[in-house]
Amino acid sequence: MTRFVDVHDMVRWIGRFGHEAIMSGMVEYLESDFKRWQSFEKSPRVASHTPFGVIELMPTSDADTYAFKYVNGHPSNPARGFQTVTAFGVLADVQNGYPVFLAEMTVLTALRTAATSAMVAKQLARPESTTMALIGTGSQSEFQSIAIRSATGINKLRIWDTDPDAMAKCERNLEPLNFEIYKASSAADAAAGADIVTTCTADKTNAQVLHKDAIRPGMHLNAIGGDCPGKTELDPDILDEATVFVEYTPQTRIEGEIQNKPADFAVTEFWQVLTGKAPGRTSETQVTIFDSVGFAIEDFSALRYLRDSVDGTEFFEEIDLVAHPDDPKDLFGFVGAYSPVGG
Amino acid sequence: MTRFVDVHDMVRWIGRFGHEAIMSGMVEYLESDFKRWQSFEKSPRVASHTPFGVIELMPTSDADTYAFKYVNGHPSNPARGFQTVTAFGVLADVQNGYPVFLAEMTVLTALRTAATSAMVAKQLARPESTTMALIGTGSQSEFQSIAIRSATGINKLRIWDTDPDAMAKCERNLEPLNFEIYKASSAADAAAGADIVTTCTADKTNAQVLHKDAIRPGMHLNAIGGDCPGKTELDPDILDEATVFVEYTPQTRIEGEIQNKPADFAVTEFWQVLTGKAPGRTSETQVTIFDSVGFAIEDFSALRYLRDSVDGTEFFEEIDLVAHPDDPKDLFGFVGAYSPVGG
Numbered sequence: 001m002t003r004f005v006d007v008h009d010m011v012r013w014i015g016r017f018g019h020e021a022i023m024s025g026m027v028e029y030l031e032s033d034f035k036r037w038q039s040f041e042k043s044p045r046v047a048s049h050t051p052f053g054v055i056e057l058m059p060t061s062d063a064d065t066y067a068f069k070y071v072n073g074h075p076s077n078p079a080r081g082f083q084t085v086t087a088f089g090v091l092a093d094v095q096n097g098y099p100v101f102l103a104e105m106t107v108l109t110a111l112r113t114a115a116t117s118a119m120v121a122k123q124l125a126r127p128e129s130t131t132m133a134l135i136g137t138g139s140q141s142e143f144q145s146i147a148i149r150s151a152t153g154i155n156k157l158r159i160w161d162t163d164p165d166a167m168a169k170c171e172r173n174l175e176p177l178n179f180e181i182y183k184a185s186s187a188a189d190a191a192a193g194a195d196i197v198t199t200c201t202a203d204k205t206n207a208q209v210l211h212k213d214a215i216r217p218g219m220h221l222n223a224i225g226g227d228c229p230g231k232t233e234l235d236p237d238i239l240d241e242a243t244v245f246v247e248y249t250p251q252t253r254i255e256g257e258i259q260n261k262p263a264d265f266a267v268t269e270f271w272q273v274l275t276g277k278a279p280g281r282t283s284e285t286q287v288t289i290f291d292s293v294g295f296a297i298e299d300f301s302a303l304r305y306l307r308d309s310v311d312g313t314e315f316f317e318e319i320d321l322v323a324h325p326d327d328p329k330d331l332f333g334f335v336g337a338y339s340p341v342g343g
Numbered sequence: 344m345t346r347f348v349d350v351h352d353m354v355r356w357i358g359r360f361g362h363e364a365i366m367s368g369m370v371e372y373l374e375s376d377f378k379r380w381q382s383f384e385k386s387p388r389v390a391s392h393t394p395f396g397v398i399e400l401m402p403t404s405d406a407d408t409y410a411f412k413y414v415n416g417h418p419s420n421p422a423r424g425f426q427t428v429t430a431f432g433v434l435a436d437v438q439n440g441y442p443v444f445l446a447e448m449t450v451l452t453a454l455r456t457a458a459t460s461a462m463v464a465k466q467l468a469r470p471e472s473t474t475m476a477l478i479g480t481g482s483q484s485e486f487q488s489i490a491i492r493s494a495t496g497i498n499k500l501r502i503w504d505t506d507p508d509a510m511a512k513c514e515r516n517l518e519p520l521n522f523e524i525y526k527a528s529s530a531a532d533a534a535a536g537a538d539i540v541t542t543c544t545a546d547k548t549n550a551q552v553l554h555k556d557a558i559r560p561g562m563h564l565n566a567i568g569g570d571c572p573g574k575t576e577l578d579p580d581i582l583d584e585a586t587v588f589v590e591y592t593p594q595t596r597i598e599g600e601i602q603n604k605p606a607d608f609a610v611t612e613f614w615q616v617l618t619g620k621a622p623g624r625t626s627e628t629q630v631t632i633f634d635s636v637g638f639a640i641e642d643f644s645a646l647r648y649l650r651d652s653v654d655g656t657e658f659f660e661e662i663d664l665v666a667h668p669d670d671p672k673d674l675f676g677f678v679g680a681y682s683p684v685g686g
Binding site for chain 2 (some may be wrong): 004006007008010011014041043046048050052053054055057059061063066068070072073074077078080081082083084086088090092094095096097098099104106107110138139141142143163165166169172173319320321322323324325327328329330331332333334335336
């Protein structure tokens with residue numbers, strides 16, 4: 001049988017363990033998987049683009065476990081009452097190819113994207129950082145805030161969104177969690193005085209939600225909303241005076257902020273920082289950018305964490321996804337045993 | 344909610360409607376989709392190869408519906424009590440990216456592979472064909488026999504497998520269905536006198552289960568077991584004196600029998616035959632080969648047929664795969680509404 005964590009299980013799991021504990025646990029799994037980056041089979045995700053949006057499959061594998069995520073991105077969905085991003089994912093056993101774990105990943109992707117930002121901010125932000133900014137207060141915003149606070153202790157939050165309702169929603173959700181929140185009047189206002197600036201907007205355009213003059217020495221930028229060809233968030237000039245860190249270079253060249261730069265624009269893969277193969281932040285005035293597009297290994301880590309965490313709990317059910325005939329060569333007999341064959 | 348057809352639903356569905364009716368219905372869906380071949384987004388499947396086997400994702404899409412299948416192929420599985428191939432698949436709505444239908448496809452793949460063979464045999468085999476041969480009597484064999492009979496009326500069956508137990512199993516399953524079965528002493532013996540020869544073996548090697556001297560003028564070969572790089576079934580010389588039909592040329596050059604031939608080896612895509620853009624069989628003595636590797640559009644057709652066929656029946660359940668917050672931008676609030684957020 002295949003274990004299945006549905007939406008209801010997922011929210012009960014979060015309720016039981018709490019966002020911050022889950023983010024911390026997930027960061028540990030992410031770090032452990034990023035440190036063994038070279039043991040994974042990696043490929044750019046497989047994307048199906050339409051005028052409405054994109055549907056992607058994101059596979060990766062180590063020697064024991066195969067994982068993939070199905071995820072869509074449809075920027076016009078919220079206006080029609082749907083979410084921009086929904087997802088689900090699967091873990092399979094490499095040795096026999098059987099799918100062993102299925103989970104909703106709409107919520108889990110929000111957690112893993114935030115946990116990834118937190119893992120990176122912990123390494124690249126200035127240790128004395130006290131304030132973070134959020135440009136874009138959609139579905140990701142609260143998760144990002146909690147994850148970064150969990151990793152860095154930062155409690156001061158400056159938020160901005162073109163949609164006042166989205167800002168009010170973010171404030172309403174985060175205020176009870178003891179964030180000190182400032183509602184900014186523009187993206188530049190939000191960024192002013194922030195040590196860590198997260199851009200998480202959803203427009204499917206080459207937007208510039210943050211201009212070069214909003215950048216201050218020593219900032220760490222966490223650019224997560226630019227994640228498709230033709231979908232970026234930053235004034236490209238910002239990249240020229242910063243050090244850019246990515247997940248998986250071939251994918252980020254297609255989908256990240258650096259799609260607006262020449263193919264030889266210098267980047268550092270973050271796993272190299274974690275393993276000491278490349279420097280992270282090297283000065284107090286350096287601007288660091290995590291040009292994040294989301295990579296399959298992060299989903300692998302998140303699914304692995306979820307699988308381990310729900311083991312022994314009631315937060316999953318077993319589903320009958322794989323036929324298991326007594327004689328593996330007798331699939332036909334297996335079908336017939338349940339149902340007399342007729343013409 | 345997402346509709347889910349599990350293994351139990353699948354076997355009850357087959358029991359209700361019967362293999363032959365289902366194969367016929369599926370052939371209609373396949374033909375309708377092959378005829379509009381050019382309206383699909385097509386790409387070679389994404390394969391993860393290990394020493395144990397392969398795990399593949401097979402996506403395709405038309406303007407309305409996206410489909411993908413997860414499928415493994417592990418030749419050493421049966422010796423360990425597992426099936427060589429297991430699969431599941433998903434249909435999604437292109438307009439909003441939401442997954443709307445999930446189904447087991449271990450059984451459904453067997454049905455769709457057989458229905459595809461039947462669709463092709465109906466076009467390419469000589470109309471006066473009376474006898475078919477099966478080289479390899481594993482999981483696919485009974486489905487192939489029933490599908491081809493359903494499409495051509497052929498009832499005489501010559502079978503061969505290196506595993507006597509697999510032959511006995513095939514005979515045991517098919518005899519009650521009124522096939523006239525001859526158990527051959529070799530692959531060549533099985534092919535002798537057959538008008539349609541189906542090879543469906545599972546070795547992960549460049550095997551030659553059928554040699555050139557077993558081929559007779561006018562034969563139609565249905566080569567379905569060669570479906571991975573380094574996994575072929577036919578003596579390559581057979582191809583030189585035959586007309587070769589494929590599903591999707593770029594994928595078949597990598598995975599089909601023609602991987603043993605130069606990259607410019609002439610082939611015809613089968614959809615062209617169906618639409619009249621290319622000739623099928625042009626003489627009574629011509630040898631035709633369907634170098635089948637399985638293509639995503641076939642899974643699209645099979646899933647679409649299943650979805651339509653189970654609609655209004657009890658052969659599916661609804662699962663909670665996609666979170667649906669009242670405010671699509673408030674995923675965090677959705678989680679919190681079910682579970683007080685804690686540290």
